Amino acid sequence: MKGAFRQSMAWLHTWTGLLVGWFLFVIFLSGTSAYFQYEITRWMTPEQTVVVTSQVAAQNAMTWLRTNQPEAVAWDIYLPGKRGGPVEVYWTPKPEAGKDAVRDWEKDTVRLDAATGQKAAGRDTQGGYFLYRFHYDLHYIPVIWARWIVGFCAIMMLTACITGIVTHKKIFADFFMLRFGKGQRSWLDAHNVSAVVALPFILMITYTGLVTLASLYMPWPIKASGMTEESYYAALYPVAPTREPTGKPAAFINLDKVFETTRQRWEGAGIAYLSAVNPGNAGATLTATSAPDKRMQTRGDSVQFDGVTGQILWVSPVRGVEAKTESVMVGLHAGRYAGAVLRWLYFIGGIGGTMMIATGLVLWTSKRRLKLPDPARPHIGFKLVEKLNIGCIVGFPAGIAIYFLANRLLPLGMTARADWEIHSLFIAWGAVLVWGFARPAKRGWVEALSVCAGLFALVPVVNAITTPRGLIHSLVSGDILFLSFDGLMVLTAIGFAFAARKVARHKPMVKAKTKASKTQPEPA
Amino acid sequence: MMSDAFIFLLCLGAFALLLAAMSRHQQEWFGAKLARPLSLSLRAGGFGLLFAAWLVAGFTVGFAYGTVVWCGCIAVAALVVIAVNINRDRLLKYLRR
Numbered sequence: 001m002k003g004a005f006r007q008s009m010a011w012l013h014t015w016t017g018l019l020v021g022w023f024l025f026v027i028f029l030s031g032t033s034a035y036f037q038y039e040i041t042r043w044m045t046p047e048q049t050v051v052v053t054s055q056v057a058a059q060n061a062m063t064w065l066r067t068n069q070p071e072a073v074a075w076d077i078y079l080p081g082k083r084g085g086p087v088e089v090y091w092t093p094k095p096e097a098g099k100d101a102v103r104d105w106e107k108d109t110v111r112l113d114a115a116t117g118q119k120a121a122g123r124d125t126q127g128g129y130f131l132y133r134f135h136y137d138l139h140y141i142p143v144i145w146a147r148w149i150v151g152f153c154a155i156m157m158l159t160a161c162i163t164g165i166v167t168h169k170k171i172f173a174d175f176f177m178l179r180f181g182k183g184q185r186s187w188l189d190a191h192n193v194s195a196v197v198a199l200p201f202i203l204m205i206t207y208t209g210l211v212t213l214a215s216l217y218m219p220w221p222i223k224a225s226g227m228t229e230e231s232y233y234a235a236l237y238p239v240a241p242t243r244e245p246t247g248k249p250a251a252f253i254n255l256d257k258v259f260e261t262t263r264q265r266w267e268g269a270g271i272a273y274l275s276a277v278n279p280g281n282a283g284a285t286l287t288a289t290s291a292p293d294k295r296m297q298t299r300g301d302s303v304q305f306d307g308v309t310g311q312i313l314w315v316s317p318v319r320g321v322e323a324k325t326e327s328v329m330v331g332l333h334a335g336r337y338a339g340a341v342l343r344w345l346y347f348i349g350g351i352g353g354t355m356m357i358a359t360g361l362v363l364w365t366s367k368r369r370l371k372l373p374d375p376a377r378p379h380i381g382f383k384l385v386e387k388l389n390i391g392c393i394v395g396f397p398a399g400i401a402i403y404f405l406a407n408r409l410l411p412l413g414m415t416a417r418a419d420w421e422i423h424s425l426f427i428a429w430g431a432v433l434v435w436g437f438a439r440p441a442k443r444g445w446v447e448a449l450s451v452c453a454g455l456f457a458l459v460p461v462v463n464a465i466t467t468p469r470g471l472i473h474s475l476v477s478g479d480i481l482f483l484s485f486d487g488l489m490v491l492t493a494i495g496f497a498f499a500a501r502k503v504a505r506h507k508p509m510v511k512a513k514t515k516a517s518k519t520q521p522e523p524a
Numbered sequence: 525m526m527s528d529a530f531i532f533l534l535c536l537g538a539f540a541l542l543l544a545a546m547s548r549h550q551q552e553w554f555g556a557k558l559a560r561p562l563s564l565s566l567r568a569g570g571f572g573l574l575f576a577a578w579l580v581a582g583f584t585v586g587f588a589y590g591t592v593v594w595c596g597c598i599a600v601a602a603l604v605v606i607a608v609n610i611n612r613d614r615l616l617k618y619l620r621r
Contacts, residue, residue: 198599
């Protein structure tokens with residue numbers, strides 16, 4: 001019974017892992033990069049050099065709106081956090097008489113340089129935000145489909161994690177074991193070590209990832225409790241009441257007072273979002289929502305001020321324990337509360353998870369290759385897995401390198417430039433995928449890994465040629481962000497080059513005929 | 525930052541003790557298996573240090589934030605010990621020189 005149980009768990013682990021492994025690899029890697037979303041965006045907008053406080057950014061945004069959109073009936077300002085980035089402002093134009101006010105979210109917006117309060121100069125890019133959104137919204141397909149696909153993969157991942165703990169029974173006995181150059185055994189070691197070391201992170205991130213979209217995946221409790229989706233969301237995310245304009249003009253409140261009040265109320269947390277209704281009118285209101293930079297809960301608290309006197313009109317109600325739990329779980333997933341050290345620890349956990357998936361995928365082929373009737377001529381299923389492994393494990397990182405290179409190389413004035421940066425990623429990824437299918441497996445691996453290493457090595461070089469913020473400048477001026485980014489690109493390049501060298505020198509093991517049948521097989 | 529480093533060092537010590545408590549690694553590092561009571565003490569010491577690291581994390585940065593830092597630190601500390609263990613022969617050769 002015990003053996004049968006473990007074997008069925010092994011089967012489940014193998015096939016759930018394989019079925020969605022390529023998706024999971026891509027989701028994990030892009031999600032891991034999202035821990036440095038703002039830093040990536042700053043690297044991808046090298047023209048913006050100064051980081052200011054959100055208070056200065058808010059004042060600048062307000063000045064821009066006052067000058068450029070004085071007639072608008074509503075202003076919304078999305079502020080950068082302590083880690084920098086641009087300010088996004090939106091407005092709702094004054095409607096014609098008798099018509100309702102409507103905002104065009106695509107048109108009625110501008111991205112401002114937080115430090116100058118002017119339209120952000122330089123390149124049009126989505127920066128780190130694209131990689132962050134890609135890890136759950138994917139691209140080129142409707143968002144809702146993407147979230148269902150990602151949710152399905154996450155459920156499979158959770159299944160693979162739990163069955164994996166049951167199956168790889170020696171993960172704790174072999175905790176410190178990592179033996180190189182032993183074929184399948186080495187891949188199993190690498191899979192076990194990356195999994196067991198990053199286990200707390202992997203379990204947490206998969207479970208909380210599902211929680212972030214729980215009401216999409218499990219809408220039935222809303223119906224069962226007699227609520228509609230509208231009333232459910234209204235209760236979960238309460239919105240400040242609206243107030244009619246009076247017809248009298250009045251000066252808008254000083255933001256310094258708003259920042260001071262909210263800082264005291266929220267124990268030092270900053271403001272992430274400001275929403276002004278009827279600015280410049282005696283009936284104006286201003287609602288501030290807290291940034292998730294001081295506590296694990298990710299959902300912000302809101303305070304509504306009278307837009308003229310600064311008097312507090314409304315505060316968002318205290319959350320119930322369920323909503324608080326959800327908010328903490330989502331916060332734990334996104335890690336927005338984390339300081340620099342913890343952010344790096346999150347990043348390392350993410351890389352551990354990514355390595356676990358990659359080594360698991362390779363282990364599947366490594367384990368089965370020896371059992372093939374003719375390893376030189378594998379069957380179609382084996383070939384497909386092998387080629388998809390090259391296409392995803394090397395192709396997607398190569399795509400990311402191209403995404404960074406495109407950011408530096410595409411002409412600045414190009415139409416739809418930000419879109420083309422993204423298209424470049426997919427074109428490169430597709431090219432590696434096709435290359436992997438076209439070449440014999442070993443050569444496909446070596447060539448793809450070498451190209452990928454070369455692309456990552458090119459990133460700091462191209463950065464130094466195309467911007468004044470090259471590696472030497474960063475060293476001299478102590479620009480830690482650019483130094484870390486360029487350094488990480490070099491490290492990644494070395495990693496891929498090392499892998500290419502290892503594969504190139506690899507000599508296939510001779511088929512083992514004895515031993516294997518005596519011991520219970522380890523799963524792949 | 526200082527407390528992070530201290531938590532990390534405690535975790536590093538913990539995994540070093542846990543490694544030394546395993547007979548397979550005792551053979552490799554010390555050339556002989558250690559007596560069972562000693563192994564058990566090493567294991568207890570390892571888990572004790574992990575617990576101490578968690579307490580330090582909790583009392584310095586708060587138990588919510590500290591627990592997450594601790595989870596990250598145990599992962600990195602374990603990786604460092606694994607890396608040292610892989611390079612055991614090279615390291616022992618260097619030390620004997």
